[in-house]
Amino acid sequence: MPATLYNGPTSPFGRTARVVSLELGIAVDERVINVYTAEFLDALNPLRQIPTLVTEAGAPIYDSRVICMYFDAMSGKPSLIPPERSWARRRSPSTWSSNP
Numbered sequence: 001m002p003a004t005l006y007n008g009p010t011s012p013f014g015r016t017a018r019v020v021s022l023e024l025g026i027a028v029d030e031r032v033i034n035v036y037t038a039e040f041l042d043a044l045n046p047l048r049q050i051p052t053l054v055t056e057a058g059a060p061i062y063d064s065r066v067i068c069m070y071f072d073a074m075s076g077k078p079s080l081i082p083p084e085r086s087w088a089r090r091r092s093p094s095t096w097s098s099n100p
């Protein structure tokens with residue numbers, strides 16, 4: 001079961017996350033939702049924003065930049081993160097979760 005990407009129809013942040021997943025060949029189950037009525041999202045992201053990712057392991061991750069770094073770390077492909085920002089890929093994805 002792939003990760004679930006809660007997204008919206010017009011979100012530039014969500015589009016960034018989706019494009020990065022496509023660039024890296026990461027399968028996601030994208031669900032386009034209305035963030036303003038999606039009460040279930042509060043349990044995954046206290047900001048109730050899109051994009052919000054729920055990983056295959058069930059861990060919620062939010063903020064598009066964090067989601068993009070997660071995809072980058074998980075892909076096994078050459079990183080999209082330029083060398084001068086290599087600090088962004090130092091941590092193991094297995095430790096990643098928005099809920100400490």
Ligand SMILES: N[C@@H](CCC(=O)N[C@@H](CS)C(=O)NCC(=O)O)C(=O)O
Pocket residue numbers: 008010011012013014035047048049050051062063064065
């Ligand atoms: N810093 C966040 C911003 C996400 C964001 O602002 N998403 C908007 C849609 S474009 C949203 O969910 N707005 C609903 C709200 O904040 O109540 C990110 O990069 O993911």
